[in-house]
Amino acid sequence: MTVTDKTLGERLREHGISRRGFMKFCAATASMMALPPSMIPAIAAALEKARRPSVIWLSFQECTGCTESLTRSHSPTVEDLILSVISLDYHHTLQAAAGEAAEAAREQAMQENHGEYLLIVDGSLPGPDSNPGYSTIAGVSNYAMLMEAVEGAAAVVAVGTCAAFGGLPEASPNPTGAVSVMDLVKDKPVINVSGCPPVPMVITGVLAHYLTFGRLPELDQYHRPLAFFGQSIHDRCYRRPFYDKGLFAETFDDEGAKAGWCLYRLGCKGPSTYNACATMRWNSGTSWPIESGHPCLGCSEPRFWDAGSFYAPLSVPTDASGETLLAAGAVGAAIGGAVATLARRKVKTEAASRQPVTVEELEQKL
Amino acid sequence: MSGLHSIPVRVESDPGPHTEHGNAVPILHEIRHALGRLIESDAETRIDLNAIPFGPGDEERLVGLLGMGEVSASVEALGPTRVQETAVPGVWLVDYRNAEGERLALHLEVAAIPGILRTQREDLDTAIAELDARLQSGQAAPRLES
């Protein structure tokens, strides 16, 4: 499959989509990309001229949740269009082909679109120093497949916390030596769309942005698009007024929980988590974890699996406990007692063996 | 699976309107500013309600506060879009939905008329040709599917 020479505008008109339909498509795309509605004319102009890129999707050590998240969007027209507007040339779960035929198709797509295709990766992969046997596809190690695919890619999108930061496979004790895409790819632009799984509209929003503008959106220090990851959950949470007033749920079924109060005391990691869940929500805007009464896990942040219990508040240390205090205190008491006892003995012996001294002797000394 | 029927089901009544999250009020202020701009300089504003942290009930409260106006329209293009004028002149709710009726985006448009209702300039360019084609064939020419 090659990149077609028709623009997106031409393809949409071929599909019989009217001008109004196209404007609606642009409005929905703008919303999906978290761009202000005032940008709709610019998006319309860009999409009119956009060409259909080839996309290769590599799945490594992943649970397929990211693909599920993307395709579980009740096939809304816009996401459908996005996916049909890109040429998804290789995807384990979604493609019909398997085995040698599939690998051959991938290689052909990579060759024909060399330097221009978009590479999407989900799942982490065993690093170059680990045993490659932990995860292979068609007998090829993940690492080798990634590095070969990256060579001809225009950009790499790491979808999901596993690909972006290592995710679950990288969690302690990291038996496969898993690393993230960003750890390995240094010479091509990498964009991380983290989340476990990512909000589906964020994935398509990033693709739409790339389609529209031909480049990746503005990124934060973790290479995540600022449009979706620039605000913390805490700053966009509808329960924030309760936090500010000091009204917290203390258990999962107390009056506070039923009244929808803040979930900080139940372990919510919202303050330190950056994602779009609070505004975009899940299942086409139905709800999201906090609205359903569960504290945020912080799933779009690096190493969230090892960041302490999901149900311990953010202010609680991850390793220390009351036992640490007691043990150290006991050792200290032993040391203190020993030192003080020795000192007492010294004082006693000196008191027993002290010699009286006259004023003249003192004046001579001083 | 007969055991399932013997599990008692208890419906918890929802908390009702007393859980106020107060996130609808700031939007009303934004609408007020947008109306000011529209009146002064004909500048149109579109507010994407997807980006607002609404809690349950906030959207209903906002829509209820704005009320219903005289005009409601539906546009069939790439699925239905419902346009509703609110009781506040110049403030429109534009609900974009897909073919399955699921919401794609909800916009508040502060304008004399929402963008999607206007006839697009590009369509006007082909209007005369369309009319001529219909006159000539004397029967309905194949319509552009929407």
Add this chain to the structure above:
Amino acid sequence: MIDPVDFLLLVKGPLFVWALAIFALGLSVRILEIFVLGRRRNFAEPRAGEWLPGLRTMLTRSVADPGTFQRAPFNVIVGWIWHIGFLIALLLFIPHIELIKSLLGIYWPGLPNPIVDLVTAVTLVALVASLVHRLTHPVKKRISTFEDYLVWALTFLLVLTGYLAYHRIVNPYPLALGLHILTAEIFMILLPFTKLTHIFTALIARWYNGASFGRRGVQS
């Protein structure tokens, strides 16, 4: 550029264990030394009991005697303000209560966040005022040592980093919170080796004063 998330996990994890251990160990050494070393034998006849006056003094010394207040009103008033403010921010702020609950198993109701926020702001101002006073007062200026300024800096930075984190003035948040926790850890580590031990020994000292006065039959 440090990775903010890794920084936060480091300070919340192994660093906290070390800081807590050094704090507990050092403090136990200091306190046990005090008790085991004991007091010198007093061979004079006791005029009255020593325990009751000791306990009473632990409470009554909370209020400065009129002479002290007249000589140093600034110290007494501003000192009270920032000490109480510090204690409110430490013990009545819900996230801190959760921290103490996880370590000691005890907890109590807290204050609403805006109130703690206001108290913290007042505490910061009072701390700055006390530094200015220390730098400009002729006697305090001369008798202040490096340790005095170090302890002031530790306390001020601790409250300041907490305030900055709460208001999300430093971004991203994991960096802000990490700095606050790191400052607290440095505070804990240095505590047993500085005058900060007064947090735990002040009451012991008050008892001692009251007891020795009471034994002599003198009001304390």
